[in-house]
Amino acid sequence: MSEGPEDTLRAAGWLHEPGLQAVFSAVEQDGDTARAVGGAVRNTLLGHPVSDVDIATTARPEDVMRRASTAGLKPIGTGLDHGTITIVSDGFPYEVTTLRQDVETFGRQARVVFGRDWELDAKRRDFTMNALYVDRHGALHDPLGGLEDCLARHVRFIGDPDSRIREDYLRILRFFRIYAAYGRGELDREGLGACLRQRDGLRRLSAERIGHEMRRLLRAPLAPDAIKLMNDCGLWEIATGGLARVDDYAALRQLERTADETRDPELGLVVLAGFVREDLERISERFRLSNAERKRMQTAWSAKKRVKQTDAVSSAPSLIYDFGRQGAIDGALAVWATRIARKSEETFSLEKLLISLRELAVPEFPLKGADLIAAGHTPGPALGVVLKRLEAEWKDSDFAMSKQQLIDLSGSSS
Known part of the structure; x- marks a missing residue:
């Protein structure tokens, strides 16, 4: 019998790390639940390495802070306004974020409220393959049907692509970067069309955000394909200010x-x-x-x-x-x-x-200024000129001349 997605997740080494299980134990109290979400789940299903684990939870940020501290873990309020707490457990940082839903959207300044609805939390994420959750036991939760897209390596926006992009124009670059890292076949046509329609939004992004995303894209396996498409669509020139x-x-x-x-x-x-x-x-x-x-x-x-x-x-x-x-x-x-x-x-x-x-x-150039001074040359700017001349002679000899040969070539002692 072939192994299914949940079998793959249950066997994942990162899921059984004592540090992660300690975070689950600390957060899941008084009826609250927590699940790993996004990249760790996606990468495991696709056979890619997992470098970090993000956790979503129904617990409110203040409760996460208190419970982690009581459990002897180290909570850091790295993004309290957005419901994100970093918990250091067994020397490794885990980002724990309370379930959210957008109420109003002003680009990246969306007003959010904390909630307990896993489907609403999933709907505010970017791509279907990133809206997969797994609990501490390896049970998969797929509120938006992203598993099929993930296994097919099909990068598809959640909901209306234009709306997702207007929430954060960096998602245009992420669309190509995620495809370059995990995709297969043609890009999603609806997503590509939305990227073209919203491309002027790239001009609003900071240089740091564009640079960070582009560096990650360039490391990805399908970067040549993604960049060619970006160039053909005029996105590369907007993002970089030049041709390719x-x-x-x-x-x-x-x-x-x-x-x-x-x-x-x-x-x-x-x-x-x-x-x-x-x-x-x-x-x-x-x-x-x-x-x-x-x-x-x-x-x-x-x-x-x-x-x-x-x-x-x-x-x-x-x-x-x-x-x-x-x-x-x-x-x-x-x-x-x-x-x-x-x-x-x-x-x-x-x-x-x-x-x-x-x-x-x-x-390694065998001669130093001290060697010439010891040979009788006078310290000063002229000494540097002599060193440069001797270095050129040494290079012309295919780096074969010895220190003594160079000293002998340096001229009369002063």
Whole structure:
């Protein structure tokens, strides 16, 4: 007999974690019930990893706080106004949210009331596959018939798609991101149509929210398909402020078995949007990227230019030294993707180059200013000029010159 959805849920390791069961025990008192909801249930049914568990409950927030504290757990009022309490149990945080229903909707500022109706709570969520609940014993609760959509990997808005999107325009990007992560086949036509009709709402979203959602999309398995559709519909340009090389990005993701880096948003954005260096700054500002993310993109873009000029294996030491191992690998992958997209046969050298970039040690310049001073040079700005000249000589020697050879080449002692 084949295993059914409830069998899968009952066997889920996360459901039997002592920390989670302790939260259930604390919250489920005086007739209140609690159920895991959303991503943990969806991911379990689809065979994806579960990284966190959200819980919905009929218990009011103040009761959740009191009961958790009495049980020796640590409650944190992270979203009291919206009925959300974070309970730290066995070192792991669980978000516990009281059942809600919308009374009036003003975009993200919807006025909600707390309730005890599981179906009304489900109706205010975004997609049917995210409106699945499971109790502490593994019993599945499906108030809106989302199980069929989930198992079919069909991403469908709950109720009227236009209404769901107007509640929060970020749901346009979530529609494509959830599809890229969990979908199969064509996108839901009604949902896609609503995204097109409501697309100007993307202009109202903050850069942080857009950037967070887009980074998650770029990591997803079907990101090339989702981004192509977004680009064809004009959504990519609204979200990013620029154009996209969708064929190059699709080619990059074809290299996923060769290089895990192809899923990294920074490299993806360089390939997708890095027509000129200024594009990277625009994307960085638009998505509010961190300094580390910006630096990686800029380094990858510069390394890509160098690899285009010389992709021979012999260039690997210089690439690693100038751009670091990560930057050199990013540059090689970006060029490789471009050549695949252009159906160029000149890719074998890039495959060998990538292997070398992973295996070679980063060359280390053997000379320091103190070595030159010990050899008789005078401290000061001129010393830096000498060091730069000697570093160039060392690189030209294919990093072969020794410290003593460089000192001998440094000129007369002062």
